[in-house]
Amino acid sequence: AAVADGVEVVSAQPADIAETLGVNSKAQLAQLERVYQRRIADTLLEQGVTLLDPARLDVRGALTCGRDVSIDVNCIFEGKVEIEDGVVIGANCIIKNARIGKGAQIKPFTHIDDAVVGAAAQVGPYARLRPGAELGEDVHIGNFVEVKKSKIAARSKANHLAYIGDATIGSGVNIGAGVITCNYDGVNKFETIIEDDVFVGSDSQLVAPVRIGKGATIGAGTTLTKDAPADQLTLSRAKQMSLPGWTRPVKIKK
Numbered sequence: 471a472a473v474a475d476g477v478e479v480v481s482a483q484p485a486d487i488a489e490t491l492g493v494n495s496k497a498q499l500a501q502l503e504r505v506y507q508r509r510i511a512d513t514l515l516e517q518g519v520t521l522l523d524p525a526r527l528d529v530r531g532a533l534t535c536g537r538d539v540s541i542d543v544n545c546i547f548e549g550k551v552e553i554e555d556g557v558v559i560g561a562n563c564i565i566k567n568a569r570i571g572k573g574a575q576i577k578p579f580t581h582i583d584d585a586v587v588g589a590a591a592q593v594g595p596y597a598r599l600r601p602g603a604e605l606g607e608d609v610h611i612g613n614f615v616e617v618k619k620s621k622i623a624a625r626s627k628a629n630h631l632a633y634i635g636d637a638t639i640g641s642g643v644n645i646g647a648g649v650i651t652c653n654y655d656g657v658n659k660f661e662t663i664i665e666d667d668v669f670v671g672s673d674s675q676l677v678a679p680v681r682i683g684k685g686a687t688i689g690a691g692t693t694l695t696k697d698a699p700a701d702q703l704t705l706s707r708a709k710q711m712s713l714p715g716w717t718r719p720v721k722i723k724k
Contacts, residue, residue, distance in 0.1 A: 514541075522561075531566075542578070560594065568599075571607070585617075588624070606641070620651075623666070635659075636678065640666035646690065648673040665700070 473479060484490055488505045492498065504525075511524035514533070520540040521527055528546045536555035545559055549567035553559070557570050560578035567584045570576065574587050577594030584601035587593060591609045602619030605611065609622050612629035620637040628634060628645035636653040638661065639645075649670050651662040660678035664670070668682050671690030682688065682698045689705025698704040 536572070554589070563594075637662040637664065639664045640668070640684070642667045644669045646670055646672035646674065650675050652677045671705075 510529045511527050519535045523543045526543040531549040533547045533551050535553045538556050541559045542561040544562045546564045551565050552569045554572040556573040559576045563580045565582045568582045570587045571589035573590045575592045579596045580594035582599045585599035585603035588605045588607040591605045593611045596613045597611045598616045600618035603617040604621045606624040608625045610627040615628045615632045618635040620634050622639045623641040626643040630647035632645050632649045635651050636659050637651050653659050662676050662678045663681040665684040667685045670688045674688050674692045677695045683700030685701040686698045687703045691707045692705045
């Protein structure tokens with residue numbers, strides 16, 4: 471019909487045969503998605519990015535990489551992600567709408583969403599940065615640590631099993647294993663403020679709103695419900711007891 475109407479027939483010569491493929495099934499869609507992802511991987515490789523396996527990379531947005539960046543297998547990038555020079559990203563990470571500072575290390579199985587990671591910081595493995603997390607230079611966030619809507623200044627560390635939410639943390643702070651910022655009363659969220667050079671002992675609960683002064687130490691197992699003064703040890707725990715003559719219960723015969 472077009473020829474009968476005088477429409478000129480011309481040939482097309484695409485640079486890649488994939489551009490002529492149709493999408494009529496989920497299988498064909500998946501095939502073309504792999505073509506698209508391979509093109510992205512090739513572009514990154516040409517820019518000097520190290521991809522340990524270019525076939526196992528998914529970019530679902532805009533990924534910008536600096537020099538000498540290394541990305542391990544099965545990483546997913548969503549939204550706008552900026553990765554600065556010298557960053558190393560381990561396997562199986564999911565990074566969405568984030569900025570990763572120069573020389574940072576993102577270890578395997580880390581999930582970062584709408585967060586900022588400072589230069590030379592270390593995150594993971596198995597860490598989670600939720601929206602509003604901002605890590606300063608050389609901050610360490612270790613395995614099974616979750617950070618949400620919190621600012622953590624330079625050289626502070628939370629290396630194991632902690633929850634940091636709605637908090638402002640100064641520099642040189644150590645957060646022990648099992649520390650929880652109790653930020654939610656069931657209705658409202660409250661802020662925890664931890665000043666510079668604070669040491670928070672393991673298994674402590676910081677019941678917000680609360681402030682810990684500069685250089686303070688919080689003893690392990692403390693439930694902190696009031697502000698802790700600077701340069702002092704604060705702790706709250708039951709007095710340890712030993713009961714002489716105590717014996718274990720014996721199983722009752724039925």
